[in-house]
Amino acid sequence: MRKTLLMAAICLSMAACGGKENTAATFPSELIPQALAASDANHAAIVTNDAERAVLVKQAMQAGQAFSAQLRNELQMAMKSGGPLAAINVCHTKAPEIAQAVSAEKNVQVSRVSLKNRNPDQGQPLAWQKAVLEGFDQRKAAGEAADGLLYAEINGSEFRFMKAIATDKVCLTCHGTDIKPEVSALINKLYPADKATGYQEGELRGALVVIKNLAQ
DSSP states (O other), X not given: OOOOOBOOOOOOOBOSSSOOBOOOSSOOGGGSOOOOOOSSHHHHHHSOSHHHHHHHHHHHHHHHHHHHHHHHXXXXXXXXXXXXXXXXXXXXXXHHHHHHHXXXXXXXXXXXXXXXXXXXXTSOOOHHHHHHXXXXXXXXXXXXXXXXXXXXXEETTEEEEEEEEEOOGXXXXXXXXXXXXXXXXXXXXXXXXOOOOOOOTTXXXXXXXXXXXXXX
């Protein structure tokens, strides 16, 4: 089966842990990829033209933004009220709830994955997601901006979208190389198999994933 991949750099930030992002409800047409072609005749029966493909990308971007904005707000409130320990608990309890709520609202599946995941039950990438993450690392090493690393494809009746998550300065509190002992202790308690530390600012920490079932 022939796959057609779209790898576009769009100036749009959806950082999941406190980064700045564009939360506008609409997007200029020049920011919507138009070249996402169907993989074969069966796919073409589901998504028939560039306008429909552009809508899929736009919907994925909006779902990702909705998740990121809600999580960012929860983290900001937690940091103000209880510092990093409270923020860790938000990621542990609230992030999955937000992902489920946004997924239900937008009729997609929203998640986050990483090659160095913190939660093995939620952040472990599938084989195709692992390949995309490795591709993101290669593209960043080749000079592409981290906040513009995107991937999209149609595979069977599934639309797949991923956007890289770069490590912002605020993320280093829980994901960096100099983590306070009390923070490290809570991370180890909640995530005994944690791999998501040792990052430097600007490094890729993972990706946000949006999947839509086109057969529904």
